[in-house]
Structure formats: C-alpha cells, structure tokens
Amino acid sequence: MARPSVEPIRRRDLVHAAIRAIHQRGSLDVTMSEIANFAGVSPALAHHYFGGKDQLIVASMRHLLTELRISVVFALRQAETPRERISAVINASLAPEQFDDETVSAWLTFYHYAQSSDDAARLLTVYFSRLKSNLAGPLRQLASTNEAMMIADGAAALIDGLYLRYGSRSGAPPRNLARQLVERYIDDTLAASAATSGLQARRDT
Amino acid sequence: MARPSVEPIRRRDLVHAAIRAIHQRGSLDVTMSEIANFAGVSPALAHHYFGGKDQLIVASMRHLLTELRISVVFALRQAETPRERISAVINASLAPEQFDDETVSAWLTFYHYAQSSDDAARLLTVYFSRLKSNLAGPLRQLASTNEAMMIADGAAALIDGLYLRYGSRSGAPPRNLARQLVERYIDDTLAASAATSGLQARRDT
Amino acid sequence: MARPSVEPIRRRDLVHAAIRAIHQRGSLDVTMSEIANFAGVSPALAHHYFGGKDQLIVASMRHLLTELRISVVFALRQAETPRERISAVINASLAPEQFDDETVSAWLTFYHYAQSSDDAARLLTVYFSRLKSNLAGPLRQLASTNEAMMIADGAAALIDGLYLRYGSRSGAPPRNLARQLVERYIDDTLAASAATSGLQARRDT
Amino acid sequence: MARPSVEPIRRRDLVHAAIRAIHQRGSLDVTMSEIANFAGVSPALAHHYFGGKDQLIVASMRHLLTELRISVVFALRQAETPRERISAVINASLAPEQFDDETVSAWLTFYHYAQSSDDAARLLTVYFSRLKSNLAGPLRQLASTNEAMMIADGAAALIDGLYLRYGSRSGAPPRNLARQLVERYIDDTLAASAATSGLQARRDT
DNA sequence: AATGAATGAGCCTTCATTCAT
DNA sequence: AATGAATGAAGGCTCATTCAT
Numbered sequence: 001m002a003r004p005s006v007e008p009i010r011r012r013d014l015v016h017a018a019i020r021a022i023h024q025r026g027s028l029d030v031t032m033s034e035i036a037n038f039a040g041v042s043p044a045l046a047h048h049y050f051g052g053k054d055q056l057i058v059a060s061m062r063h064l065l066t067e068l069r070i071s072v073v074f075a076l077r078q079a080e081t082p083r084e085r086i087s088a089v090i091n092a093s094l095a096p097e098q099f100d101d102e103t104v105s106a107w108l109t110f111y112h113y114a115q116s117s118d119d120a121a122r123l124l125t126v127y128f129s130r131l132k133s134n135l136a137g138p139l140r141q142l143a144s145t146n147e148a149m150m151i152a153d154g155a156a157a158l159i160d161g162l163y164l165r166y167g168s169r170s171g172a173p174p175r176n177l178a179r180q181l182v183e184r185y186i187d188d189t190l191a192a193s194a195a196t197s198g199l200q201a202r203r204d205t
Numbered sequence: 206m207a208r209p210s211v212e213p214i215r216r217r218d219l220v221h222a223a224i225r226a227i228h229q230r231g232s233l234d235v236t237m238s239e240i241a242n243f244a245g246v247s248p249a250l251a252h253h254y255f256g257g258k259d260q261l262i263v264a265s266m267r268h269l270l271t272e273l274r275i276s277v278v279f280a281l282r283q284a285e286t287p288r289e290r291i292s293a294v295i296n297a298s299l300a301p302e303q304f305d306d307e308t309v310s311a312w313l314t315f316y317h318y319a320q321s322s323d324d325a326a327r328l329l330t331v332y333f334s335r336l337k338s339n340l341a342g343p344l345r346q347l348a349s350t351n352e353a354m355m356i357a358d359g360a361a362a363l364i365d366g367l368y369l370r371y372g373s374r375s376g377a378p379p380r381n382l383a384r385q386l387v388e389r390y391i392d393d394t395l396a397a398s399a400a401t402s403g404l405q406a407r408r409d410t
Numbered sequence: 411m412a413r414p415s416v417e418p419i420r421r422r423d424l425v426h427a428a429i430r431a432i433h434q435r436g437s438l439d440v441t442m443s444e445i446a447n448f449a450g451v452s453p454a455l456a457h458h459y460f461g462g463k464d465q466l467i468v469a470s471m472r473h474l475l476t477e478l479r480i481s482v483v484f485a486l487r488q489a490e491t492p493r494e495r496i497s498a499v500i501n502a503s504l505a506p507e508q509f510d511d512e513t514v515s516a517w518l519t520f521y522h523y524a525q526s527s528d529d530a531a532r533l534l535t536v537y538f539s540r541l542k543s544n545l546a547g548p549l550r551q552l553a554s555t556n557e558a559m560m561i562a563d564g565a566a567a568l569i570d571g572l573y574l575r576y577g578s579r580s581g582a583p584p585r586n587l588a589r590q591l592v593e594r595y596i597d598d599t600l601a602a603s604a605a606t607s608g609l610q611a612r613r614d615t
Numbered sequence: 616m617a618r619p620s621v622e623p624i625r626r627r628d629l630v631h632a633a634i635r636a637i638h639q640r641g642s643l644d645v646t647m648s649e650i651a652n653f654a655g656v657s658p659a660l661a662h663h664y665f666g667g668k669d670q671l672i673v674a675s676m677r678h679l680l681t682e683l684r685i686s687v688v689f690a691l692r693q694a695e696t697p698r699e700r701i702s703a704v705i706n707a708s709l710a711p712e713q714f715d716d717e718t719v720s721a722w723l724t725f726y727h728y729a730q731s732s733d734d735a736a737r738l739l740t741v742y743f744s745r746l747k748s749n750l751a752g753p754l755r756q757l758a759s760t761n762e763a764m765m766i767a768d769g770a771a772a773l774i775d776g777l778y779l780r781y782g783s784r785s786g787a788p789p790r791n792l793a794r795q796l797v798e799r800y801i802d803d804t805l806a807a808s809a810a811t812s813g814l815q816a817r818r819d820t
Numbered sequence: 821a822a823t824g825a826a827t828g829a830g831c832c833t834t835c836a837t838t839c840a841t
Numbered sequence: 842a843a844t845g846a847a848t849g850a851a852g853g854c855t856c857a858t859t860c861a862t
Contacts, residue, residue, distance in 0.1 A: 048825085113233070115232040249844055522723060663848095
C-alpha cells in the first residue's frame with residue numbers, strides 16, 4: 001500500500017494557482033511568490049516541481065489546452081451529422097467554462113507569452129491547427145476540400161476574434177451571440193458555396 | 206522666429222523606438238533603456254518627456270491607432286458605394302503596413318497590456334467600437350439595422366482573429382487570403398440576410 | 411551476531427562522493443545534493459550522518475590527510491638511511507595517487523576552505539607541521555638542527571608550491587620533475603650546508 | 616574643461632572594496648552587497664560598472680597582478696647584475712605589501728576561484744609564467760638553459776609554497792626567513808650546478 | 821535506516837525612476 | 842535640453858536544513 005505521492009497534487013494545485021494568479025494580477029507580471037501563495041506553498045516548492053517560472057507558465061497553458069481538447073472530444077462524441085460536429089466544436093470552444101474570468105485572462109496572457117517563448121508558441125500552434133482541423137473535417141463532407149479549408153480558416157479566426165474581444169471586455173457580443181455568429185458564418189458560407197458550386201454544376205452541364 | 210522645440214521630434218522618435226524595441230524583444234518585457242537606445246537618447250530623457258514607462262507605452266499604442274484611423278479615413282474617402290466603403294475598411298485594417306513585423310508585435314503587446322492598464326484598455330475599446338461602427342455604417346444601408354450590427358460584430362471579430370493568428374505566425378492564412386475571407390463573410394452573410402428578408406418580405410405580402 | 415551497522419559504509423561513501431563532487435564542480439560550490447547523488451543517497455541522509463555540510467567537508471579533508479599519512483608511514487617503514495627517509499616523504503607526498511584529478515581539486519578547495527573554517531584550518535596546520543617534522547627528523551641527522559629546520563621548511567614549501575601549480579594546471583612541471591626538483595633541493599642545500607660547516611670546522615681549528 | 620567622469624574612481628574603489636571584503640569574510644563567499652557596502656555604494660552600482668560579480672572578482676585579481684608586476688618591474692630596474700635581478704624578483708614577490716592580510720586572503724581566494732573561472736585561470740597562468748620567466752632570464756646568464764629553467768621552476772614553486780603557508784598562518788616561516796630560503800635555494804642550486812658542470816668540464820678534458 | 825516533502829534565508833541581478841549638473 | 846550617476850525595490854532562483862513518516 002504505497003502512500004500516494006503528493007507530487008501530482010502539488011503540480012495540479014500550482015497550475016490552478018498560476019491561472020488564478022494571472023487573472024488577479026491583470027494577467028501581467030505574475031510572480032512566483034504570488035502563485036505559490038495562491039497554492040498555499042512556498043515559492044521554493046514551485047521551483048522544485050517545475051524547475052522555473054517559465055515551465056510553470058507553459059504547464060498552465062498546456063493544462064488549459066488539455067481541458068479544451070477534452071471538452072471538444074466529448075462534444076464531438078455526441079454529434080452525429082457533420083453539421084452537428086461543427087456545432088460541437090463551436091460550442092465547446094465558446095463554452096461557458098471557457099469564459100470564466102480566470103480562463104480568459106490566462107488565454108490572453110498565453111497569446112502574449114507565445115511571442116517570447118518557443119514552448120508557448122508551439123502550444124499555440126497546436127491549438128490553432130487542432131481547431132482548424134476539427135472544423136475542416138466535417139466541413140469537407142459538406143463542401144469541396146478547398147472551400148472546407150477556407151471556411152475552417154474563417155471560422156477558427158472568427159472564434160478567436162470573438163474570444164479576444166470578450167476577453168478585452170469592451171462591448172463584446174455576449175457569449176450566446178458569439179456562438180450564433182459563428183453558426184451563421186458556417187451556414188451562410190456553406191450556402192453560398194453550395195449556390196456557387198450548384199451554379200458551376202449547372203454551368204458544367 | 207522662435208526656434209522650433211525639439212520636443213515633438215523627440216516624442217515621435219521615442220514612440221517609434223518603443224515599437225521597434227517591443228518587436229525586437231519578442232514583444233515581452235521591453236525596458237526603458239532599450240527604447241531609449243533605439244531612439245539614441247538616454248533613458249532619463251524618455252522619462253522627462255513621457256513621465257514614465259506606462260505613459261510611453263500608451264502613447265505608442267495611441268500612435269498605432271492613429272495611423273490606422275488615418276488610413277481608414279483615407280480609404281473611405283475614395284469609396285463611393287456602401288459596399289466599397291466596407292471593403293475600404295477591410296483593406297485598411299488588413300493593409301500591408303499593418304502586417305509589418307514591428308506593428309504586429311506591438312499590437313499583440315497592447316492587447317496584453319490592456320489587461321492591466323486602464324488607459325490601454327480604453328484605447329482598445331476605442332479601436333473596437335470604431336472598427337465596428339466603420340463597418341456598421343455602410344452595412345446599415347445594405348441590411349436591417351439589426352443585421353448590420355451583427356454582421357459588423359462578426360466582421361470585426363473576424364478581422365481581429367485573422368490578425369491575431371497572423372501575429373502568432375502559425376500557419377496563418379496569408380494577408381490576401383485574409384482579406385478575401387472577410388470579403389466573403391460580408392458577401393455571404395449579406396446574401397443570406399437578403400434571402401431571409403426577401404422571404405420575410407414575400408411572406409409579409 | 412549483531413548485523414554490522416551500515417553507518418561506517420555510508421560515511422565512507424559520502425566522503426568519497428564529496429571528493430568526487432568537488433572535483434566535478436571545479437572544486438567550487440559543491441552542494442549537498444550533488445554529493446548525495448554521487449553517493450546514491452538522499453541529501454537528508456548526508457545530514458543525518460554528518461550533521462551538516464561543513465562537517466562533511468572537514469571529514470573529507472581529514473580522510474585525504476589520513477590517506478596521505480598512511481602512505482608516508484608506509485614509505486618510511488621501508489627506508490633505512492636518513493637520506494632514504496627524506497626521499498620516502500617526498501615520494502609519498504608527490505605520489506601518483508596524490509595527483510589524481512579529484513584529489514588535487516579537493517586539496518585546493520581545502521586550502522581555501524581553511525580560510526573560513528577553524529576545523530579545516532586546524533587540519534591544515536596538522537598537515538603542515540607533520541610534513542615539516544617528517545622531513546626535519548632525518549635531516550637532523552645530516553645537518554645541524556638549525557639547518558635541518560630551515561631545509562625542512564624550504565622542502566615542505568617547495569612540495570606544496572609544486573603541488574599547487576600542478577593543481578592549477580598551468581604549465582606546471584610534471585610529477586617526476588617535481589620530485590626531482592625537491593630531491594635536488596635537498597641535495598644541494600645539504601651540500602652547501604656541509605661545505606659551510608666544514609669551512610667553519612676548519613676555521614675553528 | 617570636461618568634468619572628469621567618476622567611473623575610474625568607482626571602479627577602483629570597488630576593486631579595493633572587493634579585496635577588503637574578501638579578507639573580512641574569511642575569503643569565502645563574499646557577496647556583492649558586502650563589497651558594495653565597503654565601497655559605500657549600492658550593490659546595483661557594482662553591477663552597473665562591472666556587469667556582474669564574476670567580472671568584479673576577476674578585475675580585483677587583475678588589479679593585484681598588476682600591482683605585483685609594477686613592483687617587480689620597479690625592482691628589476693634597480694638591479695644590475697643577473698644575481699641582483701634574481702633577488703629583485705624574489706624581494707618584490709615576497710615584499711611586505713604582498714603580505715598584507717587582505718592581499719594574502721585575496722590571493723588564496725583567487726587560486727580557488729581559478730578552478731571554476733576561465734578568466735581567473737588565465738590570469739593565474741599569466742602570473743605563473745611571468746614569475747618563471749622573470750627568474751629564468753637572469754638565471755640563464757648564470758647556468759645552462761636547462762639548469763636555468765629547472766631552477767626557475769623550483770624557485771617559483773618555492774615562492775608560491777611559502778606564500779601559501781604564510782597565508783594559511785600556520786607556523787609559517789616569517790617573511791624574512793622566506794626570502795632567505797629562496798635566496799639560499801638559488802645560491803645552493805647554482806653552486807651545485809656550477810660544481811657539476813665544472814666536474815664535467817674537467818672530465819671532458 | 822532512509823527519504824520525500826517542504827521551506828526560510830539569502831544572493832545575484834534587473835530596472836524604472838530620480839536628481840544634480 | 843539632456844544625461845551620467847546612483848539607487849530602492851523586487852523577482853527568480855538556490856540550497857542547506859528540518860521533519861514526519
């Protein structure tokens with residue numbers, strides 16, 4: 001009966017603390033001390049488990065990314081038609097928990113952080129391409145590959161742009177409107193795409 | 206004949222230097238010394254003219270915003286139809302000079318900075334609402350007010366989202382594709398809107 | 411039949427580990443963790459057995475001193491004439507094992523350490539006086555007491571100086587030349603001493 | 616009439632302060648704060664002028680080396696015969712000012728420091744070879760090149776060994792005896808060398 | 821007998837900011 | 842108008858040491 005090591009617990013606590021601390025600090029210039037305080041441990045311990053501030057920040061980023069992925073996967077599992085799968089991705093990406101103040105703050109900080117940290121930049125790239133391919137997959141069943149890629153690009157950018165504005169809390173459209181905007185984007189561009197290809201199809205005849 | 210004071214020159218130089226420095230530093234943690242070095246003056250002088258680092262950063266942000274506004278105004282002046290005015294805003298917002306490395310870095314930093322600085326947050330709000338209203342204006346001539354607002358919200362978010370991805374240089378769509386995506390967004394949503402209202406119109410009959 | 415305690419083994423291992431660690435670190439700033447790692451135990455154990463870092467360092471110093479003493483004693487045992495006993499001391503002091511990289515590093519560190527630790531300083535004094543008296547003993551049989559003391563002082567300093575230069579690996583004479591230099595020092599000063607006292611003896615007549 | 620910059624003054628003060636601080640701390644683990652306090656300035660200033668602790672330490676080492684070189688050069692200038700020049704080097708190397716407590720402490724620290732700093736190691740090498748060549752020069756006029764090199768090696772090591780013992784204040788011979796020991800070393804080995812070559816000369820006949 | 825967990829103290833370093841000149 | 846000189850405050854990080862298990 002091995003006593004379970006506390007390491008995973010501490011690591012998780014510290015990651016949570018980092019996210020909370022980032023939020024409280026206005027997402028700028030969090031210190032290790034602040035994070036450690038939030039976690040109820042000494043700054044030295046944070047170093048012990050993560051090796052340094054940067055790695056703790058990156059770990060927190062990875063944590064958020066993982067959570068998002070899990071909820072996307074979960075949502076996808078319950079979708080049946082391609083169109084439903086698209087909505088699943090949109091809903092998961094703009095889900096209420098993504099709009100927790102702390103989460104939003106953290107994402108914004110990570111965007112910025114990616115400018116100077118290779119690890120962070122890599123994680124952001126992973127996020128970008130994952131979002132795009134999650135959208136492109138079902139889209140390819142509803143439009144040509146070319147169209148699907150473009151629509152995916154647009155929808156992904158739209159999601160991020162809406163999120164960004166929300167994060168900057170400046171008269172951003174509320175969450176539900178945000179979702180609606182993306183859904184409409186999908187519908188309208190798909191419709192236009194269909195009309196065009198229909199036209200082309202007719203022309204081709 | 207008063208000798209023209211050097212103050213405006215110094216201020217402008219420092220603002221430019223700040224933007225350059227932000228870029229070079231990977232947009233994180235610029236120091237006053239670095240900025241001053243870029244401007245070829247002493248750090249003390251930057252203080253003298255701006256009163257502090259924060260104010261210099263905000264001034265730089267304001268500078269970028271002003272430049273953007275000028276080019277939007279200029280583009281609008283040459284547009285004639287409402288649809289052309291929409292394109293003018295899109296083109297100015299995604300113009301080549303907006304994609305200068307330095308400019309992109311600076312914008313990303315400002316987004317982040319807005320999280321902890323009220324002045325910066327205010328400027329960002331100004332930017333957001335200006336972009337939206339620049340789009341909503343002509344849109345209102347092409348769709349219902351309600352629709353126009355929604356489309357403007359979407360288009361603005363799309364522009365920012367595309368810009369953001371570009372800034373994070375991670376397989377972002379190239380500038381021209383970006384513009385094209387926004388144009389299509391406008392076209393497709395307008396078309397859908399027209400169809401719907403047409404339907405409604407017919408129904409209303 | 412009491413099971414032999416592991417304590418002596420652990421202590422010995424830790425002392426060896428300390429010496430190795432000092433060498434690897436360039437002899438500066440060894441940490442307890444490093445030492446413990448070398449010994450394959452936890453840092454806490456090193457504390458448990460030695461009570462603190464200082465005491466472990468001093469113990470390591472004492473260990474080296476003991477080894478040196480043993481090999482001097484052993485060499486002396488096989489010498490017959492006074493001159494041979496002098497050579498025995500020289501050979502043992504400049505023996506190949508004294509020039510192991512790790513040993514040299516450790517000695518240099520100990521010299522330095524003696525500046526701030528009383529215990530270490532005491533050990534160094536022991537070493538100094540032991541070396542001197544080991545040389546002075548046989549010398550007294552070959553020259554006046556006065557002369558013997560002086561020659562012993564010189565020879566001891568010469569040995570240390572050669573060792574020091576060797577440790578700083580900077581074009582130092584190789585080990586064999588070092589031994590030869592000390593032997594010659596003994597021979598030449600003894601010869602000069604004999605000539606002088608001979609002269610004096612003759613004059614006295 | 617340019618106002619003389621204070622930089623050289625501060626640098627000199629800090630170097631002196633470093634040497635004093637090293638002594639006071641028992642030559643182990645001096646902190647920048649201590650050094651700065653001794654110099655009456657803030658630790659930040661020490662960094663400003665030297666860029667870091669290591670560089671300040673190395674600068675202090677270089678300072679001592681320079682002082683020694685100056686006094687050797689000065690002594691050499693007043694020597695006429697080769698033998699006098701040898702004595703000049705010995706006297707300068709073992710001059711009273713070299714035995715200031717602070718100076719001795721600093722030298723010992725530098726020996727140790729050279730184990731982990733390349734710059735320091737290089738300086739030490741410079742010292743070693745300079746001392747040897749200062750001795751070898753005049754010696755070559757009094758003995759064969761081969762002999763001269765060996766004697767120089769021995770004398771240099773003897774000087775360092777004596778200094779080392781003195782620094783460790785453990786029954787070391789007093790300064791004057793130290794000088795005498797080196798002088799005798801020179802005389803006796805030269806005499807022996809002469810006798811041998813004389814013998815050889817005779818044999819050769 | 822041994823260690824994982826945890827920390828307090830302290831150090832080097834950076835940087836915005838001030839001020840006399 | 843401009844700057845060299847100087848610093849206070851703070852942050853990341855290291856490490857010897859303690860203690861419960």
